[in-house]
Amino acid sequence: MALFQHPAFDNHEHVAFHQDPVSGLRAIIAVHNTNLGPSLGGCRMYPYATDDEAITDVLRLAKGMTYKAALANLPMGGGKSVIIGNTHTDKSPAMMRAMGAFVESLGGRYIVAEDSGIAVSDVHLMAENTQYAGGLNAKFTYEGEPSDGNPAPSTAYGTFVGLKAAVDFALGKDLSELTVAIQGVGQVGYRLAQHLHNA
Structure with a gap:
C-alpha cells in the first residue's frame, strides 16, 4: 500500500x-x-x-x-x-x-x-x-516530586484530574464512590492507580 x-x-x-x-x-x-x-x-x-x-x-x-x-x-x-x-x-x-x-x-x-x-x-x-x-533535564512533577524528565508522573496526574472532572460532570459523583479498572499498569498506569487509591 x-x-x-x-x-x-x-x-x-x-x-x-x-x-x-x-x-x-x-x-x-x-x-x-x-x-x-x-x-x-x-x-x-x-x-x-x-x-x-x-x-x-x-x-x-x-x-x-x-x-x-x-x-x-x-x-x-x-x-x-x-x-x-x-x-x-x-x-x-x-x-x-x-x-x-x-x-x-x-x-x-x-x-x-x-x-x-x-x-x-x-x-x-x-x-x-x-x-x-x-x-x-531534572524537573518537578505537578505533585512537587523531583523527576528525571520522565513524563509518566505528570501524565498519570493529568489523567487522574481529567477522570475526576469527567466523573463529576457526567455522573455527579466523586471518584471515591466508584470502582475503576485500569488496563495496563506500566509507568503511567501504576501512578494512576496510586492516585485513584488515595482519592
Whole structure:
C-alpha cells in the first residue's frame, strides 16, 4: 500500500524511514504538522509484527501529538517516532545513538522524547548525536516530586484530574464512590492507580 493512501495518513508533512545495519536500528519518524512550531513527540520502541503496524502507529501518534500541543497552547507541532524491535532483547546504546543521528538528520523539524519502551537514559544516548531531544533535564512533577524528565508522573496526574472532572460532570459523583479498572499498569498506569487509591 502506498503511504499517501494509508488509512492513517492525514496530510502528514514528512515521514522518514531509516535503517542502520551496524546497530540494527529500524525506525520511522512521522511529522504531522509544524504550523505552530517544530514537531514534538516521544520515541516508542515496540516489536511490531509488520511494518504496516509500525507505520499505522507512528502516523496516528504523530497526529495525536499535533492536537495535544495545540490544546496545551504550546508553540509546537506534532510528531512521533517508532523503533521496530524488542526493548528487552534488541535495544543497545549504539542503536539509541543511531536513532539520535536519524533525528538530527531532520534538522530540527522533530524533537524526540521518551515514550513506551524508551527510558530517559535512552534519550540521553540519542542526545549524544542530536541537539533535538527533550525531557532530559531534572524537573518537578505537578505533585512537587523531583523527576528525571520522565513524563509518566505528570501524565498519570493529568489523567487522574481529567477522570475526576469527567466523573463529576457526567455522573455527579466523586471518584471515591466508584470502582475503576485500569488496563495496563506500566509507568503511567501504576501512578494512576496510586492516585485513584488515595482519592
